[in-house]
Amino acid sequence: MMKVVEVKELQRDFDKKTGILRKKKERITAVKGLSFSVNKGEIFGLLGQNGAGKTTTIKMLITLLAPTSGTCKVLGKDVYKDANDIRKKINFIFGGELGVYRRLSARDNLLYFAGLYKLPDSVAETKVQELLELVNLSKDADRLVETYSKGMIQRLQIARGLINDPEIIFMDEPTIGLDPIGAQMLHNIILGLKEKGCTVLLTTHYMYEADELCDRVAIMNHGELIALDTPANMKSKYSLNKDQSLEEVYIQLIQYNESNREGKGGEGV
Amino acid sequence: MKQFIKMSFVDFKGHLGPFRLEEFLTLNILNPFLTLVFYCLLAGYTYKTSDLTSWVIGNSFLLCTSVCIFSLGIVFTREKQCGRIRSIICSPLSKLQIMLQKGFFPCLVCILTTLVGFLLGGVFFHVPLGKIHWGLYGCILGVAMVGACSFGLAIGAIGLLTDQMHLILNTVSAVMLIFTGTNFPVAQLPFWGRGIAKVLPLTRSVEAAKLLCDDFTMEQIMRLLLGEVLLSVCYLIIARLILVYAEHKAIKEGTLELF
Secondary structure (H helix, E strand, O other), rough: OOOOEEEEEEEEEEEEEEOOOOEEEEEEEEEEEEEEEEOOEEEEEEEEEOOOOOOHHHHOOOOOOOOOOEEEEEEOOEEEOOOHHHHHHHHEEEEEOOOOOOOOOOHHHHHHHHHHHOOOOOOOOOHHHHHHHHOOOOHOOOOOOOHHHHHHHHHHHHHHEEEEEEEOEEOOOOOOOOOOOHHHHHHHHHHHHOOOOOOOEEOOOHHHHHHHHOOOOEOOOOOEEEEEEOOHHHHHHHHHOOOOOOOHHHHHHHHHHHHHOOOHHOOOO | OOHHHHHHHHHHHHHHOOOOOOHHHHHHHHHHHHHHHHHHHHHHHHHOOOOOOHHHHHHHOOOOHHHHEEEEEEEEHHHHHHOOOOHHOOOOOHHHHHHHHHHHHHHHHHHHHHHHHHHHHHOOOOOOOHHHHHHHHHHHHHHHHHHHHHHHHHHOOOHHOOOHHHHHHHHHHHHHHHHHOOOOOOOHHHHHHHHHHHOOOHHHHHHHHHOOOOOHHHHHHHHHHHHHHHHHHHHHHHHHHHHHHHHHHHHHHHOOOOO
């Protein structure tokens, strides 16, 4: 199986300076010794508490953040040295209302982003219409985005992320703000992408979503990997009782990790 | 080229595009015109003269600062604040092309603002508009605004590194007001001030435009215009270099999306 994402001993530190006269330097490690790989065509879930390092990991994978140490490769290329080679083959969707031009219509937004990916005019127009229909925004395509609801903006973000037919798509909490029908639509899109051979790496706080979609999931806590397996194996390996859901297993693993950290004075397991 | 103009227009609409005519007129015509009137009246009282041609020309050129400094200077900061910088940085389109697209329509607005400001100011302060060589004036205006917008983009690229853009833009605007020769002759500035004037956009264009209302030779105008063109190219190169440096530094330090 071809590995399209390879992460080995990945670490990312952030230095924070405080004080004017007596400057203090504080180092925060957001990702600590993380290792995993993602196979081509796989839907891979990155799960964890707020501040676990999921978004930092995604930012490194999409070339927006340089790793402090370790190896981080996408499509066989180094995310820092070969960023330009990677960028044209990937795309990303971040949850929330940021990332689009609110004073433009959805169509203009997508045409602009199509231009950023160098799509010729004729191709761009067809592609934009196709995507607007896919995310069910074609009726409102010419309305300004500032008049859109949260869910509609999120659907536009999804369309934006698909504009260049990426080989790998990174999604950071893509269902935030989506109603159940919108979330179901995104799930179908993700499964459709998998059928086409596209690799999806997503983070989510909704365990049922990870269980339903992901071929494998990795659970992170305090920047470290604490478990990695298929949702089914995860449930059978770590369940205390029969028929435990992924959410229950996830909570158990996090709590176990937290109590171990406390026992070890805050160090990882 | 068609796609460049299309993308530039969409970008302009998304950032600075006025949605109502009165918004455009107030922001880009009325407000700058009142600024011009203020400085011309100030010059009239200070120098006790009724011939305000030189100040009308100089201050009309300076009207572009509202767009080329305050709007273009904050363009990347705004992309950062609105979470769009990741799409721009991660796109395969050349960063120079993205910058030029961002500068194209604002440059046209600057030309329009300056021209209208000059015409209104000219009528208001009795500038002999009939004596002006309009063809040459158009060339000077175009070159000046390209230079000012290139300068604005170079300043704007710093926005990827700092969250103090308002401080920087206000300082730059004051520096342009003092050192470009619009209100105080460059020759009367101290030595170091003349040095600053030489590396600022508009200085040469303002001088060339002032010459149009006086005796001039074509050689004088062309020399000044060439200087302004070279300076514009330098600013575009600097803007590109700052953007490349800022991108790498922000990616290394993790500040690309901090604001």
